[in-house]
Amino acid sequence: MEGDLRSFALKSALEEVRNLCPDISSVFMFTEDGEITASDQGTPEASIVRIIDALDGLLEKAETMGGIELVTIRGNRGEANLSHISHEYLTTVTTEKADQNVNLMTRSIITTVLRLLEKMNLAQVQTTPAETITKPVESAGPAEDLAEQAKQPVEQSLEKPETTESERVETTVNHETAQSEPLANQFIVENAQGMLVAADTVRVDRDTLQRWEDLQNRKIEEVEVETFGGQSTRCKIKPIKETKLEGKGIIQMPQKIQRLLNLNKGELVKVKPITEQEDDGP
Amino acid sequence: MTKKKKETGLTSEVTEPIALHLTVSESDLRAKLEGIKGHEGVIGYILRNSHSASIDLKDPAKIIDYAVLSSSAIDASEEIVDQFNVGDIKSIVVEGKNAKMLSMIIDENRISIFMEKSVDVETLKNALSK
Numbered sequence: 001m002e003g004d005l006r007s008f009a010l011k012s013a014l015e016e017v018r019n020l021c022p023d024i025s026s027v028f029m030f031t032e033d034g035e036i037t038a039s040d041q042g043t044p045e046a047s048i049v050r051i052i053d054a055l056d057g058l059l060e061k062a063e064t065m066g067g068i069e070l071v072t073i074r075g076n077r078g079e080a081n082l083s084h085i086s087h088e089y090l091t092t093v094t095t096e097k098a099d100q101n102v103n104l105m106t107r108s109i110i111t112t113v114l115r116l117l118e119k120m121n122l123a124q125v126q127t128t129p130a131e132t133i134t135k136p137v138e139s140a141g142p143a144e145d146l147a148e149q150a151k152q153p154v155e156q157s158l159e160k161p162e163t164t165e166s167e168r169v170e171t172t173v174n175h176e177t178a179q180s181e182p183l184a185n186q187f188i189v190e191n192a193q194g195m196l197v198a199a200d201t202v203r204v205d206r207d208t209l210q211r212w213e214d215l216q217n218r219k220i221e222e223v224e225v226e227t228f229g230g231q232s233t234r235c236k237i238k239p240i241k242e243t244k245l246e247g248k249g250i251i252q253m254p255q256k257i258q259r260l261l262n263l264n265k266g267e268l269v270k271v272k273p274i275t276e277q278e279d280d281g282p
Numbered sequence: 283m284t285k286k287k288k289e290t291g292l293t294s295e296v297t298e299p300i301a302l303h304l305t306v307s308e309s310d311l312r313a314k315l316e317g318i319k320g321h322e323g324v325i326g327y328i329l330r331n332s333h334s335a336s337i338d339l340k341d342p343a344k345i346i347d348y349a350v351l352s353s354s355a356i357d358a359s360e361e362i363v364d365q366f367n368v369g370d371i372k373s374i375v376v377e378g379k380n381a382k383m384l385s386m387i388i389d390e391n392r393i394s395i396f397m398e399k400s401v402d403v404e405t406l407k408n409a410l411s412k
Contacts, residue, residue: 026366047365054361057354058376064347065378072377073359077369080362093366 006117010038013113017106018042023098025078027106029090031255032059033197037088051091055082059089060194083107086114087191087255121262184226184272187251189258191265198236203252204271206239212273222274225251231261234274307389311410312336315393318409323398325381328352330392339396348383351376352394355385375403386410 014027018040026047028039034052036045062068071082081092081103092106185208192203202225212220226232235257240246251271258264308331315327319338326339328349337345359374374385377399384403385394388410395406 050365051362054358058351058358061347061351061354062376062378064344064351064381065376065383066380068376068378070375070377071355072373072375073362073368074372074374075363075368075370076372077367080359080366080368093368096369 006121007038009117010110010113013110014038014040017109021098021102021106023095023102024092024106025095026093027091029088029110031088032191032193033199033254033256035199035256063193085111087258088114184270186268186270187249189263189265189267189269190245190250190252192252192254197254199254199256201236201238201254202257202271203238203240205246205248207247209237209239216273216275220273223271224274225253225257225261226270227261227263228268228270229262233257233260237273308334308391311388311391311393314410314412315395318395318406321401321406323401324406325396325398327396328394331390348394348396351383352385352392355383355394356387356392359385373407
């Protein structure tokens, strides 16, 4: 589903909630990456940005408690609530007159809308072969095995009986491409945490990235991430910062990319570096 | 010095009651917190003001983590109440997947109580407000 449509649906839901409950003075949503998803009309974006900045430290430090589920700030003139719903944060500000159930009700409505949007998104992906859906990589295994495979001569052209000169040239070019076919590795998806996470960058362990670079003899800056459902996308690649996560076969992925590929934490993906040829285009 | 103090009676009249009030309030809070610490599921507390800080946690390895969390929660909440005109902070409850934290600002004292998820926050609030 288009991001705009999703945002529109959420914004409409938030507006309706606010219309139904006049005691809600402000309601908005943002992702774990700190990106504003939707807000009611009355809340200035600048205020939301300031709140997200202010919450950055708290959301990060709350890892001590296993991550945040709910924050309730009670003041003498109202209350602010922050709920963690499906990789996003819903913030509701109510006046002191508001019923305690207002927050529960808002959370339930938004949770339902989010689930509905996810299902619609899934249905759309299943019915329309979108541009991002590509054929899955047939061979995906340890880098060493694939490196061996890449070194094997490609025999496909030998099966063809007679080829013209131009076809021969083309076949030779294809062989070179095949020999330098990048290696696909499998990784377990892990959420990329923090507000300053680049939405277009995934992280894998330094050794894997180094191995790819050694085999390609060039710096790898982009990879293709592919799900086992066949969806794929290109994104930037960087090494994992935390040394404790090295060698665990995980890929740190921002929520935006997870949503795009209909992925969740813990799922398996195939990742292959983008070759020079792919970089340059056909 | 003693003579000077006697001469400036106004100064001693102003400073002494404030000092006395702070001491009573802080010691009173500390006593309440000690009582709360005995509640089932309470992990510990942090009491902080401009001149002192007391931390009592069952797991000393988490002192820094919890101190930073407490401070971050109060700072973020101050920004939120300021932006959305919610008034003065009465209480902050942060619920994580494994634990909960109740923070309150009483006079100049910033209190954070850490507890297991099963603990009823309202009971602790009442115990602090008595």
